[in-house]
Amino acid sequence: MPAIEIANVWKQYQIQTQRPHTLKEMLLQRFRSPASRPEPFWALQDVSFDIEQGETFAVIGDNGSGKSTLLKLITGITKPTRGHVGVNGRISALLELGAGFHPDFTGRENVFLNGAILGLKRREIEKYFDSIVAFSELEPFIDAPVKTYSSGMYMRLAFSIAIHIDPDILVVDEILAVGDAAFQQKCMDQIHRFKHQGKTIVFVSHSLPAVRDLCQRAAWINRGQLLALGSTEAVLDHYTQQVATSIEKNKQQVEALLPDSRGAIRNIRAFGPQGGEQSILSGGTGARFEFQVESALPPDRLDIMARLVRTDGVCCYDQRVPLAEISDRLSDGPLSLQIPELRLNAGTYYLQLSLSPAGDDAWLDEKFFNFAVESPHRGPGVAPLEASWSQRSVAHPPLPRQGTG
Amino acid sequence: MALLIKIKDKSLELIRYREMFMGLVNREIRARYKGSALGFLWSLLNPLMMMGIYSLIFSVYMRIDMPNYAVFLFCGILPWGWFSTALTNASAAIVANSSLIKKIYFPLEVLPLVNVTTNLINFLLSLPILLLSMLVTQTPITPFLLLLPVLVVIQFVLTLGFALILCTLNTFYRDVEQLLGPLIMAWFYMTPVIYPAAAVPEKLKFLLLVNPVAPLMLSYQDIIYHGRMPSLTMLAYCLVVGIVLFVVGYTLFYRKKFTFAEVV
Numbered sequence: 001m002p003a004i005e006i007a008n009v010w011k012q013y014q015i016q017t018q019r020p021h022t023l024k025e026m027l028l029q030r031f032r033s034p035a036s037r038p039e040p041f042w043a044l045q046d047v048s049f050d051i052e053q054g055e056t057f058a059v060i061g062d063n064g065s066g067k068s069t070l071l072k073l074i075t076g077i078t079k080p081t082r083g084h085v086g087v088n089g090r091i092s093a094l095l096e097l098g099a100g101f102h103p104d105f106t107g108r109e110n111v112f113l114n115g116a117i118l119g120l121k122r123r124e125i126e127k128y129f130d131s132i133v134a135f136s137e138l139e140p141f142i143d144a145p146v147k148t149y150s151s152g153m154y155m156r157l158a159f160s161i162a163i164h165i166d167p168d169i170l171v172v173d174e175i176l177a178v179g180d181a182a183f184q185q186k187c188m189d190q191i192h193r194f195k196h197q198g199k200t201i202v203f204v205s206h207s208l209p210a211v212r213d214l215c216q217r218a219a220w221i222n223r224g225q226l227l228a229l230g231s232t233e234a235v236l237d238h239y240t241q242q243v244a245t246s247i248e249k250n251k252q253q254v255e256a257l258l259p260d261s262r263g264a265i266r267n268i269r270a271f272g273p274q275g276g277e278q279s280i281l282s283g284g285t286g287a288r289f290e291f292q293v294e295s296a297l298p299p300d301r302l303d304i305m306a307r308l309v310r311t312d313g314v315c316c317y318d319q320r321v322p323l324a325e326i327s328d329r330l331s332d333g334p335l336s337l338q339i340p341e342l343r344l345n346a347g348t349y350y351l352q353l354s355l356s357p358a359g360d361d362a363w364l365d366e367k368f369f370n371f372a373v374e375s376p377h378r379g380p381g382v383a384p385l386e387a388s389w390s391q392r393s394v395a396h397p398p399l400p401r402q403g404t405g
Numbered sequence: 406m407a408l409l410i411k412i413k414d415k416s417l418e419l420i421r422y423r424e425m426f427m428g429l430v431n432r433e434i435r436a437r438y439k440g441s442a443l444g445f446l447w448s449l450l451n452p453l454m455m456m457g458i459y460s461l462i463f464s465v466y467m468r469i470d471m472p473n474y475a476v477f478l479f480c481g482i483l484p485w486g487w488f489s490t491a492l493t494n495a496s497a498a499i500v501a502n503s504s505l506i507k508k509i510y511f512p513l514e515v516l517p518l519v520n521v522t523t524n525l526i527n528f529l530l531s532l533p534i535l536l537l538s539m540l541v542t543q544t545p546i547t548p549f550l551l552l553l554p555v556l557v558v559i560q561f562v563l564t565l566g567f568a569l570i571l572c573t574l575n576t577f578y579r580d581v582e583q584l585l586g587p588l589i590m591a592w593f594y595m596t597p598v599i600y601p602a603a604a605v606p607e608k609l610k611f612l613l614l615v616n617p618v619a620p621l622m623l624s625y626q627d628i629i630y631h632g633r634m635p636s637l638t639m640l641a642y643c644l645v646v647g648i649v650l651f652v653v654g655y656t657l658f659y660r661k662k663f664t665f666a667e668v669v
Contacts, residue, residue, distance in 0.1 A: 072507075072666065077510050093510070099505050099508045099509055105435075113428045113431075117429075121424055122424055
């Protein structure tokens with residue numbers, strides 16, 4: 001029996017702004033011509049898949065693609081317009097942490113209240129209380145009202161409660177977008193622990209490395225339709241390729257917008273080791289980014305900064321140089337950032353280029369260029385370093401014999 | 406048969422979420438007095454001050470010639486306070502908790518139920534003041550007072566029925582919340598709370614029967630102020646109206662509750 005069955009699910013919404021909110025609007029709408037009635041919006045269209053018991057399953061897609069709607073159907077917050085959603089097992093959804101917290105109540109009181117809202121019994125909360133507080137690292141503050149907490153403390157307490165629910169099915173929505181890096185890592189570790197305990201996990205994230213790291217299978221949803229379903233590897237490859245092509249298409253349009261008269265970066269392109277233009281680069285081989293800089297200012301009064309950032313926000317490389325080191329006259333031709341060996345793990349990245357007045361933090365223009373890296377090195381690490389393992393053999397001196405007297 | 410199974414499933418679900426229900430009731434009651442120096446004492450002081458004001462107006466300024474008017478007023482105005490505050494709170498229950506209902510699954514019936522229960526508890530907490538006023542004015546305490554739990558149960562069903570209907574309507578049409586204030590005020594003055602039923606003109610007596618809260622208030626006055634048996638026919642009428650409203654309200658609520666998360 002699968003943990004979650006989604007069979008031919010359709011979900012329709014009325015566009016919010018056109019829905020009658022008041023009696024007057026409702027009455028007025030009665031007399032409108034049928035043509036001006038709001039268009040129904042299909043948030044999900046004929047989506048079907050099963051998630052097996054003990055499986056870790058990712059749902060990926062752009063913003064507004066229908067991922068959140070799907071999670072709301074799985075958790076039972078809304079019902080499908082057509083089709084069937086079946087869930088076998090106790091479900092815990094980390095959709096929003098700390099919903100139902102009362103600011104005037106202490107951390108302790110909120111643990112009990114929030115636990116009850118999430119479906120825990122009082123006995124269960126009492127049993128887990130010490131462990132919840134310990135995980136949140138908030139022992140000294142647990143009897144202070146949560147309105148005195150920083151947002152980080154608030155999230156830590158909320159997450160600690162949520163992971164103690166001991167669900168059969170855990171639904172996680174973009175939880176890694178909150179908290180500092182150390183806390184995010186702690187969350188991720190806990191989710192991995194759930195995975196090893198054989199729990200079913202449904203994971204929604206924009207962090208493709210995290211998805212790749214955690215999930216066995218994935219579904220890609222775009223505009224309410226299931227575009228790909230299968231192993232995480234296959235679905236992500238499909239997804240990154242599509243993202244790369246759509247970025248190519250949009251690039252010219254975007255660059256035509258808002259040219260800055262004082263300076264502009266234009267026409268960023270990426271080239272592989274053979275010199276061909278491409279937006280999926282191979283890890284470990286050469287890569288070159290080419291771009292044009294235009295400015296009324298001479299190069300000796302400008303700086304250029306480049307950053308390579310993984311799409312989950314990890315900055316992998318950054319350098320700022322005076323533009324005069326690269327060019328004498330900008331109109332002579334495009335500039336290049338050459339990387340002899342692109343030592344990055346597989347994933348999606350962007351190149352951030354900023355043009356600034358020399359020694360000044362304000363930028364005249366800033367452009368982003370998305371690209372994907374294909375590499376056998378997959379995982380949460382940033383770069384495959386040339387590391388090697390070994391053992392240092394040491395000649396052991398004979399152990400001193402233990403005397404009996 | 407299928408319907409019976411459904412009702413059973415739903416009740417079981419509500420039982421599973423009783424901890425949440427109690428947690429929320431607890432939150433509502435304690436949040437009310439959190440941070441105030443007198444805290445819980447306010448639940449006694451508030452009705453006491455209200456009684457003082459009404460007694461002053463109706464015994465000194467606009468004379469209503471009744472012995473122990475304060476006790477008479479009290480035995481109507483306390484349950485009316487429960488009724489009206491519960492309706493005002495419950496009508497906004499879904500809208501006010503939108504962040505909760507959009508993110509977490511739970512049986513949404515819990516929310517209006519919490520409002521009605523919280524205000525019931527506040528009503529019960531103000532009863533000592535009523536008792537005190539009876540002792541001070543030497544109003545005789547009769548065995549009919551033992552009927553109080555019966556009236557409370559009937560009022561609970563009736564209030565919950567209204568609450569479910571208003572809560573559902575207000576989620577889709579926010580006008581309900583605005584309309585409710587003046588409506589409840591009119592309702593208050595149409596119900597014999599500050600005046601006795603005898604003061605209603607003969608021609609308008611039928612209004613006392615149309616309004617299901619009126620017989621209830623008269624019964625409170627019977628068992629507390631007059632110390633006599635309330636009309637069982639009227640109480641039965643209240644109960645029937647209450648059950649009908651509850652069934653209608655719950656059906657309406659249940660049929661619409663899965664769209665709540667989409668419209669708030």
